[in-house]
Amino acid sequence: MSDNWIGRSVSDQIAAAVSVYGPRTTMIIAISSLKTLFEITLQSNDQWIVTRNQTSLTLSPDTQYFAPANIRSAKNNQIYRQIINKFIDGKYTLRYSGGLVPDFVHCLIKRQGVFISPVTSDAKAKLRLLYEISAISLITELASGKAVDENGNRLTEMKINKMDQRSGLICGSVNEVDKFVQLQKTRNDNNHKSNEKSIEISFQKSNPNSAQNSKVPSHSQGSIVKSVSKL
Secondary structure, eight states: OOGGGTTOBGGGEEEEEEEEOSSSOEEEEEETTTTEEEEEEEOTTSOEEEEEOSGGGOOOSSOSEEEESOGGGGGSOHHHHHHHHHHHHTTOEEOOOSOHHHHHHHHHHHTOOEEEEOOBTTBOOOEEIIIIIHHHHHHHHHTTOEEEOTTSOBGGGOBOOSTTOEEOEEEESHHHHHHHHHHHHHHHHHHHHHHHHHHHHHHHHSOTTOTTTTSOOOOOOSEEEEEEEOO
């Protein structure tokens, strides 16, 4: 892929496709200008036929399916741990194949679900904006879903600064994505207040006559993803 993507937005895509292959080979195609998506399936005679239209792939705002990536990172991420516990307490159905595309396609086929790939201090972003996230985010939005990064930023509005740019991904049913974003925002606000309190206590305990003490301490398995840009 050429570097003419640099400086452009994810929304510049004109089409995207994800494919899951095996005993049954399917491809979900999204066309931006037509605001539509559909599924095609490979037949035994090597011909493709349309097997699902946009209505059959439209995500409901709520879900009972969840697909969490990198569950180990929940140990050091309180928000991610809370989300997973909420899923368990709510008796959600776990979908986990170890691959982005199979789990994402499962959400579309079931017309509900949420996929979460978090970013923590010990779990850096793995998914590439140009290669995986661009296609997933376009398809998600055309399926009436939502796709954001770990900070709640809409992924289709992000600009590509380098070929290997990476990001977190939360996508799927709108209400479930919003819940994660709200929890993340609440957590960040609480951390900010906690830091302010720590600084205030530090100043109270410092010697006002000492210049030194007055310093503030520094604080995807069997899958293909494709994107096509506008010329």
